[in-house]
Amino acid sequence: MQQSTYTSPLDKLNDEALLEQFRQGNTLAFEELYKRFWGVLYLQAYHILIHEEDAQDIVQEVFTALWTKAANINLSGSLAAYLYATTRNRVLNMLASKRTYRHHLSSLKQSLSDIDNNSLQYITEKEITARMEREIRALPAKMREVFELSRKTALTHREIAHQLQLSQETVKKQISNAIRTLRHKMAHFSFFC
Incomplete structure (x- = not known):
């Protein structure tokens, strides 16, 4: 029994030619780019993030940007290099965002803790002073x-x-x-x- 292996004419095109086909409205060219790059971009993102969902989100964002901005992309090198660099940059932005978020969250917790402690101390001192005045009276x-x-x-x-x-x-x-x-x-x- 012979297995059917259908190959699309798009399989034979290089990455840049597929991008050009997509720019001209061929959505199948985009699908081919997605098949070629999704796995390697995911591995690149996952290798740094060590978190499946975040890595998937990054790759999805990269392809969404490719879909919406394909007409404006000016390649100075290969499409692969562009996609790798875009993925890396989005990963770094996510890490910076999470680090900033954690820093702000930590600062906020510390501020709230300081406020709570100072308020509690103020309230306690105020209550003690009031009680002392009542007892003196x-x-x-x-x-x-x-x-x-x-x-x-x-x-x-x-x-x-x-x-x-x-x-x-x-x-x-x-x-x-x-x-x-x-x-x-x-x-x-x-x-x-």
Whole structure:
């Protein structure tokens, strides 16, 4: 049984002649170029990208560009050299694009992380400060007055005692009690935060 091997007259044409045939409207010439070059261009792209779908996409883009721009292609060498160079350039562009994307993604993640951490720190500091102010306001009146004078002014214990007409010992004791009370209250608050 003899096997039928039909050969198209286009099989005998060189690459540049096929391109010229395609430029003149012969879509079969394009199909012949596709059959000749798809495999080798795919291997070239895959060898660099090591990713089947990306390599297929690149080759598809090369042939799409050939289809749409065939009339404007001026070959300084062979069509094969042109297709190889086009494939290589598209591969390099894809790699650069992915590298840039990863760089931007990494920068964005870092920025968001910094913003989140700074915001969290700001919110936490703000919450702690607000809670501390509430706890100070909740202290008994005389204790609060002594504590606030000791923390918010540059007065010494002696000056506070003189201003409030208290003994220095009473001022020390009030400040010590206020600190102990606030430390206890804030420990509970930080535990729940």
